[in-house]
Amino acid sequence: MATRRRTLLKVIVLGDSGVGKTSLMNQYVHKKFSLQYKATIGADFVTKELQIGDKLVTLQIWDTAGQERFQSLGAAFYRGADCCALVYDVNVLKSFDSLENWHEEFLKQASPSDPKTFPFIVLGNKVDIDGGSSRAVSEKKAADWCASNGNIPYFETSAKEDYNVDDAFFTIAKTALANE
Ligand code: GTP
Ligand code: MG
DSSP states (O other): OOOOOEEEEEEEEETTSSSSSHHHHHHHHOOOOOOOOOOOEEEEEEEEEEEEEEEEEEEOOOOOOOGGOOOOHHHHHTTTTEEEEEEEEEEEEHHHTHHHHHHHHHHHHHSSSSSTTTTTTEEEOOTGGGGGTSSSHHHHHHHHHHHHTTTTOOOBBBBEEEEEEEEHHHHHHHHHHHHH
């Protein structure tokens, strides 16, 4: 029998405070959602095992603090990342405008060998709110930003309703694997 090497993939989740980073991860890994907000302090990770093709993959997903006063991550933390997920809230324009900064900050800190091809993914979360009538960012606007920043894959999600969460993280895993 062929020996199988288990692949560990490190994913870093970034985005403004309150956009739903922790909620997306909880929904993905534990199938749980709470409306109560508890700010993430520092960073912590969860893992999930996945089968991708004939590969067994351990996805190590790092949740980070959006609130500035709780951010205490140095460059060493970002290094070795295989993918970076950028999250915003489709109802909050400022969280979308911040993507530029998070993207830049990640590249500065992680300094990947090829910044142009390093895999990112963007998640526009909370599409469930008001059935979409309180949206501040259209799907097209987000997709255009992703296209002009190196064709970043884009997903619209709801951690609350478990919409597109599995698909988004599966794409994250595939993208990370391709970069490994
Ligand atoms: P920080 O840890 O401060 O960076 O915030 P975060 O990005 O981890 O946000 P968190 O997951 O804690 O969610 C913030 C609030 O938004 C919580 O009250 C969640 O219940 C709520 N929330 C998260 N995702 C969704 C969603 O998809 N839909 C709705 N309606 N609420 C959501
Ligand atoms: Mg959090």
